[in-house]
Amino acid sequence: MTTVIKGGTVITATETMQANVLIDGGKVVAIAQGSAQTWAEGAERVIDATGKYVVPGAVDVHTHFELPFGGTFVSDSFESGTRAAAHGGTTTIIDFAVQTKGEPMRAGFDTWMAKAEGNCAIDYGFHMIMSDVNDDSLKEMGALVEDGVTTFKLFMAYPGVLYSTDGEIFRAMQQAAEDGSMIMMHAENGIAIDVLREQAIARGETDPKYHTITRPPATESEAVHRSLALAEVAGAPLYVVHMSAKEGVAELTLARDRGQNAFGETCPHYLHLSVEDDIDVPGFEGAKYVCSTPIRFRSEGHQEALWDALIRGDLQIVSTDHADFFYDDDEEMGRQKRLGEGDFTLIPNGLPGVEERFQVMYQEGVIGGRFNLNRWIEMCCTAPAKMMGLYPQKGTIAVGSDADIVVYDPATSFVYGVDTIHGNIDYTAYDGLEITGKVDTVLSRGNVIVENDTYIGTKGHGQYLKRGMNQYLV
Ligand SMILES: [Zn+2]
Numbered sequence: 395m396t397t398v399i400k401g402g403t404v405i406t407a408t409e410t411m412q413a414n415v416l417i418d419g420g421k422v423v424a425i426a427q428g429s430a431q432t433w434a435e436g437a438e439r440v441i442d443a444t445g446k447y448v449v450p451g452a453v454d455v456h457t458h459f460e461l462p463f464g465g466t467f468v469s470d471s472f473e474s475g476t477r478a479a480a481h482g483g484t485t486t487i488i489d490f491a492v493q494t495k496g497e498p499m500r501a502g503f504d505t506w507m508a509k510a511e512g513n514c515a516i517d518y519g520f521h522m523i524m525s526d527v528n529d530d531s532l533k534e535m536g537a538l539v540e541d542g543v544t545t546f547k548l549f550m551a552y553p554g555v556l557y558s559t560d561g562e563i564f565r566a567m568q569q570a571a572e573d574g575s576m577i578m579m580h581a582e583n584g585i586a587i588d589v590l591r592e593q594a595i596a597r598g599e600t601d602p603k604y605h606t607i608t609r610p611p612a613t614e615s616e617a618v619h620r621s622l623a624l625a626e627v628a629g630a631p632l633y634v635v636h637m638s639a640k641e642g643v644a645e646l647t648l649a650r651d652r653g654q655n656a657f658g659e660t661c662p663h664y665l666h667l668s669v670e671d672d673i674d675v676p677g678f679e680g681a682k683y684v685c686s687t688p689i690r691f692r693s694e695g696h697q698e699a700l701w702d703a704l705i706r707g708d709l710q711i712v713s714t715d716h717a718d719f720f721y722d723d724d725e726e727m728g729r730q731k732r733l734g735e736g737d738f739t740l741i742p743n744g745l746p747g748v749e750e751r752f753q754v755m756y757q758e759g760v761i762g763g764r765f766n767l768n769r770w771i772e773m774c775c776t777a778p779a780k781m782m783g784l785y786p787q788k789g790t791i792a793v794g795s796d797a798d799i800v801v802y803d804p805a806t807s808f809v810y811g812v813d814t815i816h817g818n819i820d821y822t823a824y825d826g827l828e829i830t831g832k833v834d835t836v837l838s839r840g841n842v843i844v845e846n847d848t849y850i851g852t853k854g855h856g857q858y859l860k861r862g863m864n865q866y867l868v
Pocket of ligand 1: 456458715
């Protein structure tokens, strides 16, 4: 039984064409002009995409569902989070399995596989957070690669929790180079930041804005530089997550110009929010947007630098780092963001975005006149799939690709607000932002999972994705 998407404009990272798409067995089997009539005969379903864009399902390579953090848990489960993603046109996520200190990485991987299994609306993969770097965990890296975990995340921040020393980072990089995997880096100088945080609290500086002030741009760019140098010596590829400081992007750009296998992502909230407009505001509202790396000062010019880097390709990917916590106490989740009232160091770090990313990037990138439709698809779908070893199964519309497809209606519009989002959360970072265009129909492996603003998929439809290596490596 087949599905036909007819009459739309098919947009990939490289093409814009009037074409019909034929889907069979969950895969794209043909893309052609003029065949829709024949295809429609006997088709199980015909989707009329006249006047609409037919684009690949978006790929978000950085989410955290059901993650324990700061004495609470991320409010979105794999079920609610992947449904929210689907509503926003995202059909693949890569989440982070976490190694518990003192336990094998494999146990952490199994735990996160169990959390996701049978609950996801869309397909999913995992990166592995290494909490211990030692002989045992280094040996485990290769075996996890065999199971499709080709990326290992380390932290230069959060001393005493997830932090790794330079020596540990270097050893993991050497191992990654040997195994053909990639290190993902949370690049912030956590040792210096912890000193600044203690000093701020001692001075009575407890408001949310001090979260940013105690993580100045140089604490990010120093760590970006250091991790790039370590990766260069180790001969390992490096992917720097959630970059927000222009000085850090400059370091990455220099390394790329030297020919290093170095890559970076930023997130829509760094492009959209600022301390001036969103964090340094009356009351405790700014806590909604406390995350690390932090939202930065608009006046320092980080947003322009991030946009420029995305346009030039020095940053390749926009992901979300989705990790949401209720602003107001929630019946089920309890006290979350408000844990940090009176002490910004206790605010759980993170914010929602898995639903909003694809459409915010359309609005602020394409409608905003910064780049064209193909580039939008490249940074939200194709580059993430290639970077994480999922292309061309994911991230494009091509014969043989999974039929993860979004029919996008450029002629509709809506406004983001707590009533127009679908995750388990009580706010959006894009409150009041009008999107000129809207996700209309979403298919995951040929199954319609969202139409008419309604999730109609089956719980557990989402399958685990065994990933290959970064396909950009030279
Ligand atoms: Zn993260």
